[in-house]
Amino acid sequence: MNIEMIDAAKARIGRFVRRTPLLSSPFLDEVAGRRVFVKAECLQHTGSFKYRGAKSAITALGAKELKSGVIAFSSGNHAQGVALAAREAGARAVIIMPGDAPAVKIDNTRRLGAEVVLYDRETEDRDEIGGKLADQEGLTLIKPYDNAEVIAGQGTTGLEIAQQAEEAGISGADVLVCCGGGGLTSGIALALQARAAGLRARTVEPVDFDDVARSLATGCVQTNKRKSGTLCDAIVTPQPGALTFPIMSALCGPGLAVTDDACLRAMALAFERLRIVLEPGGAAALAAALFQGDEIQGDAVIVVATGGNVDRAVFETALAGMPAGQ
């Protein structure tokens, strides 16, 4: 993995992906005690950054692979990204999804033309199911993070952050990234290393699912004891990726962990102050910026708001926590 691969991905996908805005609000700056800049990837096509990586991987395939089709496993956002990118390429897409994924994500994936196969997150192994189907039907597996072209595609987010930070006059800051397997974080870290040396990528995960933070702290891969049980379903993974961990280990600052409650409060503030919709996992980095400021350095912080595919009930829970009269 290197910056040339990210530049190449940008050349392939640049005219399809949305250059998402870097938002801010004086009210959020007040809460955080420093300037807060939010890269709103919830406004990306399909509602999350995952479209970048999927588009990068699928535009890198040959004609024969496209003709057979692709397969992916995902709690929802990668699924939608792959489904749309495959449809745009005229390719078949089969998506393996956990049965407890938000209904809206399963429904959207189907409506984007993909075939959805559900599995049980507690008792079944998605890798095994996906691998078997790929073999049987000649499908190319698009892994959600342990795929170099996916990482390169996510890295285009980092190219934009480098440029937008310069436009905003930010030369040094932590860049907090909601982190599952590390595809987005490692892509951004590589892009920042090459294009914005004063910016440092850092992971944000749910408490009890902070495998990446613990892996970074100890220097070797750590796993999570639990497989489910957080509202941040989008960023729950068993352990850091084989491709992503060495990159994060070399380039990232210490990882952070946030509670579900902090994510819900961040969602409410994003609703009120930025007028964007975030899902809990997509609000984790903002939650860290707003409520765990003592773990961050500098007078500015950049946050990647990674996704906005949230069930109405969960969003209402976030709004219900707002002060009365708001």
Added chain:
Amino acid sequence: MNIEMIDAAKARIGRFVRRTPLLSSPFLDEVAGRRVFVKAECLQHTGSFKYRGAKSAITALGAKELKSGVIAFSSGNHAQGVALAAREAGARAVIIMPGDAPAVKIDNTRRLGAEVVLYDRETEDRDEIGGKLADQEGLTLIKPYDNAEVIAGQGTTGLEIAQQAEEAGISGADVLVCCGGGGLTSGIALALQARAAGLRARTVEPVDFDDVARSLATGCVQTNKRKSGTLCDAIVTPQPGALTFPIMSALCGPGLAVTDDACLRAMALAFERLRIVLEPGGAAALAAALFQGDEIQGDAVIVVATGGNVDRAVFETALAGMPAGQ
């Protein structure tokens, strides 16, 4: 008013205003039966396009006027725009607001450093109150739409739409604009006339408050019988502006009118499919695009989503109308 004034406004305010994205979703295209592009001005500073006009007017003031300060009357969005632009200029701002404006707008205006004076929308005349205060304290009145520099500032939205439509390959389309006094609509209409001749501005207002549509249809200024009683408080005005009506009359297509219920449904779809937060008045144009397609021409439509400053209770009402399981 002419395009040179809009270009001049852009030169003054271009580096301060946010170039808001033009969003889209295949799911919205499906509902509308044509491609729908949403100019998301809810993502503008202070949560609405009003910051553009306020910034334009205040950056056009002389040193003496800035030293005395400015005054504005507004149901909320113009108030916040003026408050922020005044604070950025180090100028005093007094804002006359209706007592029934959403609590969040009154609170935000105060927190942006302005002095807020409340009045009763049914029994008092805001123009009289504002005029008296302006005289007594030497404040410069920044009218919400009948001010050439305000119209020029709002017109910068039209410059961006012309450019973004070209990037998206749209050469001919209706551009639907949520309309109160017509400042934004007339600014956009002037910009499109000069820079995107195939795009035509059209107003969207609440049913029973469609003074502009009726004025356009009859060729002379019509008023509304009611002063309040719609969720779309942001776009309720007694009649079209003296400066704005001649421009709209010369350049705009027929006006449209939408129900509060249609605006709530549009808010829910914007939440689900675009991950943006809209207030009812800011969703009126989207409502027309989605649910009144037989009144629109062409295979694409552009919508200006003008604002996102909404009380939590109203937003929850919009979400409650969504189909179950979403």
